[in-house]
Every structure is written in structure tokens, then in C-alpha cells.
Amino acid sequence: MIYKRVAAFYRRVVYCKELTRNMSEVGKYSVFITRSDMPDIGVNLLKKECNVKLWEKPSPVPRAEFLKEVAGTNGIYCALTDKIDKELLDAAGPNLKVVATISVGYDHIDVQECKRRGIKIGYTPDVLTDATAELTLALLLSTSRRLPEAQREARTGGWVSWAPTWMTGPGLAGSTVGIVGFGRIGQAVARRVKAFNTSKILYYNRSEKPEAKETGAVKVSFDELLRDSDFVICCAALVSETKEIFNKSAFDKMKNTAVFINTSRGGTVDQDALIEALKTNNIRAAGLDVTTPEPLPLDSPLFKLKNCVILPHIGSATIEARNTMSELTANNILTALNGKDMPAELK
Numbered sequence: 131m132i133y134k135r136v137a138a139f140y141r142r143v144v145y146c147k148e149l150t151r152n153m154s155e156v157g158k159y160s161v162f163i164t165r166s167d168m169p170d171i172g173v174n175l176l177k178k179e180c181n182v183k184l185w186e187k188p189s190p191v192p193r194a195e196f197l198k199e200v201a202g203t204n205g206i207y208c209a210l211t212d213k214i215d216k217e218l219l220d221a222a223g224p225n226l227k228v229v230a231t232i233s234v235g236y237d238h239i240d241v242q243e244c245k246r247r248g249i250k251i252g253y254t255p256d257v258l259t260d261a262t263a264e265l266t267l268a269l270l271l272s273t274s275r276r277l278p279e280a281q282r283e284a285r286t287g288g289w290v291s292w293a294p295t296w297m298t299g300p301g302l303a304g305s306t307v308g309i310v311g312f313g314r315i316g317q318a319v320a321r322r323v324k325a326f327n328t329s330k331i332l333y334y335n336r337s338e339k340p341e342a343k344e345t346g347a348v349k350v351s352f353d354e355l356l357r358d359s360d361f362v363i364c365c366a367a368l369v370s371e372t373k374e375i376f377n378k379s380a381f382d383k384m385k386n387t388a389v390f391i392n393t394s395r396g397g398t399v400d401q402d403a404l405i406e407a408l409k410t411n412n413i414r415a416a417g418l419d420v421t422t423p424e425p426l427p428l429d430s431p432l433f434k435l436k437n438c439v440i441l442p443h444i445g446s447a448t449i450e451a452r453n454t455m456s457e458l459t460a461n462n463i464l465t466a467l468n469g470k471d472m473p474a475e476l477k
């Protein structure tokens with residue numbers, strides 16, 4: 131008898147706990163996160179306040195699954211590998227309030243369509259500027275001073291003796307550096323290259339940037355920049371005006387000693403024209419952190435060229451930047467869902 135009463139008591143406790151849990155979850159928003167390996171810091175923030183569904187793998191969610199998983203969700207935490215277009219927004223349905231990407235670039239998001247539907251967009255400007263500028267310099271120096279090639283030689287017996295002209299490349303000191311796209315990252319790159327005693331920094335940008343005073347960077351036309359620069363660095367966001375801005379005509383205008391660096395988006399470059407320019411030594415070398423497509427297929431001619439250094443889109447990949455990006459992405463979602471000002475809303 132007493133045993134039966136104790137059992138009934140425990141059943142009630144369990145039932146009440148279950149009820150409370152369900153009630154507290156009724157008011158919760160749901161958020162879909164497109165990868166299992168997003169940095170914990172942001173994921174945990176979301177888990178405290180929302181019902182979080184995580185794609186189970188550390189690889190981009192396949193499109194068919196993505197379309198299924200977002201049905202009815204209130205928020206999407208995505209990356210630049212996830213296309214957010216009309217079809218996806220339709221699949222999510224009318225409850226979707228916010229899309230937040232763990233990137234500063236947003237060319238994977240149909241911004242107009244989100245705006246039309248009143249869906250807010252969050253992104254991660256500022257917090258990756260230093261990381262991306264550092265990587266741009268690393269890639270610039272690796273490409274001009276031929277570091278991957280030199281390391282290969284050292285490891286494979288090509289290092290026979292010190293040699294006066296072997297593995298030489300152009301130095302930054304005294305050179306002219308041209309930066310295409312003079313936003314946050316372009317300016318941070320300018321500050322860094324200045325420390326290498328460059329002679330001139332040129333920039334090409336839609337608008338004049340007062341911040342250029344700090345580095346003495348001079349605004350010029352695109353053609354002037356191509357003509358005069360020893361190093362041409364692309365930091366421009368991918369928008370309709372910059373799509374394949376680096377095409378055959380642009381490479382033809384560059385010095386044939388020029389080194390081209392791209393840490394923005396592969397879509398700013400006509401890649402076939404770049405391959406041709408590198409093969410024919412129309413330019414000296416290229417360093418690419420971004421390509422079309424990504425990942426770059428192993429049989430791409432770019433991998434066969436000695437004068438091309440390729441990185442797998444790691445511009446913002448410092449531990450600090452990725453953690454802060456994750457936190458900011460979560461806060462963008464939480465504030466948007468709670469009707470507050472987002473810390474980084476794409477207006």
C-alpha cells in the first residue's frame with residue numbers, strides 16, 4: 131500500500147516536471163544551426179534561451195536537408211556555405227524572423243528577398259578585420275617570397291646550397307601597393323603594409339575614405355591602380371559592381387611583375403583569365419584565399435602553377451575571431467527574436 135502511494139507520488143513529480151519543462155519551452159523560439167562544428171560559445175548562448183536544432187555533421191548541410199530542417203523555424207544561424215534564397219525562405223515559412231551568418235560577407239543571402247519579407251539579417255563585421263588583414267599579409271608575403279615553393283625545395287632535396295638568385299621574389303619595401311575595396315579590411319591591410327616601408331598605397335573604392343589619411347593612401351581609378359601597383363590586393367565585397375572585376379582586361383593592365391592577392395571572394399575574379407595571366411607570365415604571381423568554386427577541385431589548373439599560392443578560405447580563422455563571430459551571430463539572433471536592436475544588423 132505504502133509502496134503504491136510512493137510510486138504514485140513519484141509519477142506526479144515526474145509529470146509536473148515534464149509539464150513545467152514543456153511550458154517553459156512553449157514560449158521558446160526555435161533556431162536552426164547549419165553545422166555541428168560552430169564554435170560552442172554562440173551555440174551555448176542560443177541553447178540557454180531557444181530550442182536549438184543543429185545539423186548533425188561538421189560539413190555544410192545538404193540542400194535537401196536544409197530545406198526540410200528549416201520548416202517553421204524562427205531563426206537560422208548559417209555560414210557562407212549556405213545559400214539563403216527565395217526557395218529556402220519559402221521552405222522556412224512565415225515564422226522566420228532572422229537569418230544570421232557567421233561571416234562579414236553576405237553574398238550567399240538574398241538580401242532583397244529577406245527585406246521584402248521583413249526578415250532581419252545579422253552578420254559579423256569588425257570582429258574579423260584584424261584576422262583577415264593578418265592573413266592577407268601572410269598570403270602576400272608567402273606569394274611574393276615564394277614560401278610554399280621554398281619549403282617544398284627544402285624538404286625534397288632542392289636545397290643544394292645557398293644561391294644568389296635562387297628563390298628570389300619582389301620585396302614590399304619601396305613598392306606601390308594597390309588595394310581594391312577600402313572598407314574595414316582594406317584599411318587594416320593598408321596599416322599593415324605601411325609598416326613594411328612601402329613607397330605608396332593606392333586604393334580604389336566607390337567613395338572617398340577619410341580614414342585613408344592615416345596611411346596616406348591615395349584614391350585612384352581602377353585602371354590607374356592596376357597600372358601603377360606592384361602588389362594588387364582585392365578586399366572588395368562581392369556585389370554586382372565587383373563581379374569578375376579582375377578579368378582579362380584588368381590583368382592585361384597590370385605590370386607583368388605584379389603580384390595579385392585575393393582574400394575577399396572568388397567571384398571578383400574571372401578565374402580562367404587569371405589562369406591565363408599566370409601561365410603566360412602576364413603577371414608574376416597570385417595568392418588566393420578564395421576561389422570559384424570552393425573547395426577548389428584538385429584538378430584545377432591553379433594547383434599546377436608554381437606561381438600561385440592557394441589557401442582554403444581561412445581569412446578569419448584565428449581562434450579569437452571565430453569565437454567572437456559565433457558569439458555575435460548568437461546575439462544577433464537573440465536580440466532580433468526579442469525585438470531588440472541587433473548588435474550587427476545588415477541594414
Ligand SMILES: O=C(O)[C@H](O)CO
Binds near residue numbers: 210232235446447
Ligand atoms: O565573409 C567572411 O566572413 C569571410 O570570408 C569568412 O570568414
